[in-house]
Amino acid sequence: MRRAVTAVRVRYPEVDRMGVVHHTHFFVWFEIGRTELLRHLGCTYAELEEQGIFMPVVEVFCRYRSPARYDELLEVETALQEVSISRVAFSYHLRRTGSDRVLAEGRTVHATVNRGGEVIRLPVTYRDLLSRP
Amino acid sequence: MRRAVTAVRVRYPEVDRMGVVHHTHFFVWFEIGRTELLRHLGCTYAELEEQGIFMPVVEVFCRYRSPARYDELLEVETALQEVSISRVAFSYHLRRTGSDRVLAEGRTVHATVNRGGEVIRLPVTYRDLLSRP
Amino acid sequence: MRRAVTAVRVRYPEVDRMGVVHHTHFFVWFEIGRTELLRHLGCTYAELEEQGIFMPVVEVFCRYRSPARYDELLEVETALQEVSISRVAFSYHLRRTGSDRVLAEGRTVHATVNRGGEVIRLPVTYRDLLSRP
Amino acid sequence: MRRAVTAVRVRYPEVDRMGVVHHTHFFVWFEIGRTELLRHLGCTYAELEEQGIFMPVVEVFCRYRSPARYDELLEVETALQEVSISRVAFSYHLRRTGSDRVLAEGRTVHATVNRGGEVIRLPVTYRDLLSRP
Numbered sequence: 001m002r003r004a005v006t007a008v009r010v011r012y013p014e015v016d017r018m019g020v021v022h023h024t025h026f027f028v029w030f031e032i033g034r035t036e037l038l039r040h041l042g043c044t045y046a047e048l049e050e051q052g053i054f055m056p057v058v059e060v061f062c063r064y065r066s067p068a069r070y071d072e073l074l075e076v077e078t079a080l081q082e083v084s085i086s087r088v089a090f091s092y093h094l095r096r097t098g099s100d101r102v103l104a105e106g107r108t109v110h111a112t113v114n115r116g117g118e119v120i121r122l123p124v125t126y127r128d129l130l131s132r133p
Numbered sequence: 134m135r136r137a138v139t140a141v142r143v144r145y146p147e148v149d150r151m152g153v154v155h156h157t158h159f160f161v162w163f164e165i166g167r168t169e170l171l172r173h174l175g176c177t178y179a180e181l182e183e184q185g186i187f188m189p190v191v192e193v194f195c196r197y198r199s200p201a202r203y204d205e206l207l208e209v210e211t212a213l214q215e216v217s218i219s220r221v222a223f224s225y226h227l228r229r230t231g232s233d234r235v236l237a238e239g240r241t242v243h244a245t246v247n248r249g250g251e252v253i254r255l256p257v258t259y260r261d262l263l264s265r266p
Numbered sequence: 267m268r269r270a271v272t273a274v275r276v277r278y279p280e281v282d283r284m285g286v287v288h289h290t291h292f293f294v295w296f297e298i299g300r301t302e303l304l305r306h307l308g309c310t311y312a313e314l315e316e317q318g319i320f321m322p323v324v325e326v327f328c329r330y331r332s333p334a335r336y337d338e339l340l341e342v343e344t345a346l347q348e349v350s351i352s353r354v355a356f357s358y359h360l361r362r363t364g365s366d367r368v369l370a371e372g373r374t375v376h377a378t379v380n381r382g383g384e385v386i387r388l389p390v391t392y393r394d395l396l397s398r399p
Numbered sequence: 400m401r402r403a404v405t406a407v408r409v410r411y412p413e414v415d416r417m418g419v420v421h422h423t424h425f426f427v428w429f430e431i432g433r434t435e436l437l438r439h440l441g442c443t444y445a446e447l448e449e450q451g452i453f454m455p456v457v458e459v460f461c462r463y464r465s466p467a468r469y470d471e472l473l474e475v476e477t478a479l480q481e482v483s484i485s486r487v488a489f490s491y492h493l494r495r496t497g498s499d500r501v502l503a504e505g506r507t508v509h510a511t512v513n514r515g516g517e518v519i520r521l522p523v524t525y526r527d528l529l530s531r532p
Contacts, residue, residue, distance in 0.1 A: 012430055012444075013288040017182075017336060020250075022279040023190040024160045031411055035470070045411075046470040049150075057156040061194050067250065070283060071434070071445040117153075117200065145297055145311075146421040150469060155412040164278055168337070178278075179337040203416060204301070204312040283448075286516075289456040290423045315416075323422040325462050330455070333516065383419075383466065 002080035002130065004037040007097060010072045020067035026104050027060060030092045033078035034108070037090070041129055053122065055088060055110040062092075062106035073097040083131040086112045086119050135213035135263065137170040140230060143205045153200035159237050160193060163225045166211035167241070170223070174262055186255065188221060188243040195225075195239035206230040216264040219245045219252050268346035268396065270303040273363060276338045286333035292370050293326060296358045299344035300374070303356070307395055319388065321354060321376040328372035339363040349397040352378045352385050401479035401529065403436040406496060409471045419466035425503050426459060429491045432477035433507070436489070440528055452521065454487060454509040461505035472496040482530040485511045485518050 014025040035045050048055065068074055075095050082089035092106040112122040122130075147158040168178050181188065201207055208228050215222035225239040245255040255263075280291040301311050314321065334340060341361050348355035358372040378388040388396075413424040434444050447454065467473060474494050481488035491505040511521040521529075 011427060012434070013282055013290060013427060015283045016279055017281045017283060017285045018187055018189065019283045020189070023193060024157045024279060027157045027160075028410060028412060035411070044470060054151055056151065056153070056200070057197060059194075059196050060156060061192075063192050064190060067189070071443060144294060145301070146294060146415055146423060148416045149412055150414045150416060150418045152416045157412060161277060161279060168278070177337060204310060284453055284455065286455070289459060290426045293423045293426075320417055322417065322419070322466070323463060325460075326422060327458075327460050329458050333455070 002037070002041065004033070004040045004078050006033050006036040006076050006078065008032060008074050008076060010068055010070050010074065012070060015070045018067075020069060023062070023064060026062055026064070026094065026106065027108075029074070029076050029094065030062075030078070030090070030106050030108060033076035033092055034090045037078045037080070043126065043129060048126070052114050053120070053126070054113050054115065054117075056113060056117075057108050058111050059109040060106065061108075062104055064104045066101065066103045068094070068096075068103055074103070080130055081107065082109075083122070083127055085121050085127075088112065088122070088130065135170070135174070136210065137166070137173045138208050138210045139166050139169040141165060141207050141209060143201055143203050143207065145203060148203045151200075153202060156195070156197060159195055159197070159227065159239065160241075162207070162209050162227065163195075163211070163223070163239055163241060166209035166225055167223045170211045170213070176259065176262060181259070185248050186253070186259070187246050187248065187250075189246060189250075190241050191244050192242040193239065194241075195237055197237045199234065199236045201227070201229075201236055207236070213263055214240065215242075216255070216260055218254050218260075221245065221255070221263065268303070268307065269343065270299070270306045271341050271343050272299050272302040274298060274340050274342060276334055276336050276340065278336060281336045284333075286335060289328070289330060292328055292330070292360065292372065293374075295340070295342050295360065296328075296344070296356070296372055296374060299342035299358055300356045303344045303346070309392065309395060314392070318380055319386070319392070320379050320381065320383075322379060322383075323374050324377050325375040326372065327374075328370055330370045332367065332369045334360070334362075334369055340369070346396055347373065348375075349388070349393055351387050351393075354378065354388070354396065401436070401440065402476065403432070403439045404474050404476050405432050405435040407431060407473050407475060409467055409469050409473065411469060414469045417466075419468060422461070422463060425461055425463070425493065425505065426507075428473070428475050428493065429461075429477070429489070429505055429507060432475035432491055433489045436477045436479070442525065442528060447525070451513050452519070452525070453512050453514065453516075455512060455516075456507050457510050458508040459505065460507075461503055463503045465500065465502045467493070467495075467502055473502070479529055480506065481508075482521070482526055484520050484526075487511065487521070487529065 094104040149155040
């Protein structure tokens with residue numbers, strides 16, 4: 001399955017004065033999740049960019065169910081949701097390590113573009129890599 | 134109208150190695166937008182928290198249409214979309230100052246909770262303040 | 267005098283669970299301070315980079331005297347401390363708007379490098395611009 | 400020895416448009432370094448705060464020798480430099496994993512304060528824990 005689980009520990013400056021992780025940081029963890037999923041599938045996002053393939057975010061969504069707190073160990077479960085000619089989507093589920101409870105669930109949609117920002121087809125090698133069962 | 138326009142200038146560390154603003158920072162600007170909308174309506178978010186009313190984000194969405202770049206002057210147009218007993222939603226449109234083109238549009242949904250994180254009714258004074266035409 | 271005062275308002279995610287601004291963000295404000303000082307002197311940092319002149323930070327220092335808090339209006343006073351062939355240094359004093367009390371004082375030292383990261387001489391036009399009394 | 404080595408991987412939004420890690424993020428890694436050093440010594444910073452002992456940063460310094468880049472694996476070596484009645488100082492050396500070259504070296508000084516921000520003596524149990532050879 002096109003799926004990977006990545007651990008992150010909550011950093012001090014990620015927590016706001018309510019004592020919970022500020023909502024923006026979940027997207028940083030989601031980015032770590034998809035980076036590690038790609039690495040797990042055999043390519044790194046750094047390599048993609050070296051080859052002139054960029055995957056900027058064009059849409060994001062997140063539902064926050066329960067707060068995350070300082071120093072907690074969390075797990076991001078990342079799955080490939082969609083791979084098409086010039087568009088890739090990932091879904092995310094965030095949990096505390098060792099717990100089934102979902103703290104947050106999200107989705108990001110990416111275009112595939114060149115260095116100049118023009119939409120390009122994702123080369124078939126990568127499309128296969130991302131979509132084979 | 135429950136609407137306010139707030140200027141922000143793109144900061145150096147908000148721009149990533151693609152040369153465009155990283156997608157997480159748009160939510161920081163949206164937060165500035167709703168803070169300034171509240172101030173414009175006559176209450177500040179800081180005062181709300183001092184009175185034990187917190188408005189954590191429970192859902193976010195953003196569609197990115199066109200990138201923002203270093204040192205650009207932008208405008209966030211924030212509007213109240215929904216005010217109910219214990220839930221408030223805002224919409225956002227981001228443009229370059231002096232331009233009509235929408236760079237990004239977003240939405241955030243907030244619960245009203247007390248210091249302990251329990252859902253509370255938004256006091257009627259504030260509900261009126263936010264929802265009167 | 268090579269000096270400028272710039273206003274910043276404390277943003278929600280800049281405040282940590284102690285209820286005070288996390289120490290890293292002061293350097294973001296210092297960066298805004300030197301950006302606005304350059305703009306005030308007649309060149310922008312964005313233009314410098316377009317011309318292939320980069321000013322990466324090679325050394326920083328900050329002493330924190332008193333905390334800054336959410337939604338406060340602050341002022342960064344930035345001064346040019348040193349301009350030499352391939353090195354520029356700035357000093358910073360942070361205060362609340364309307365107050366003389368210094369919340370933090372800092373210093374950043376910058377090399378002048380080209381796009382490849384090699385040290386270059388700061389062109390004399392810019393050296394004059396930065397150092398004339 | 401009061402020393403610990405902690406791995407961090409460079410995250411995408413930590414890299415700026417020069418293609419190198421923005422200088423502010425080094426202090427986030429230093430904070431991770433001292434957090435893990437404390438954990439290694441048998442107490443966590445989270446526990447300290449639960450007991451009403453806070454260690455805000457009162458002074459920082461960093462010298463940047465060589466840039467860090469996206470997706471690199473780095474190591475922060477953190478050492479206790481000074482432990483006195485109400486003051487603790489740490490030093491940091493940042494390297495790429497498997498390399499001896501120092502990318503950056505830093506120092507942070509902390510006061511020990513209570514929840515209200517008043518300077519307190521670091522309880523002797525913790526002073527012993529931090530300073531025994």
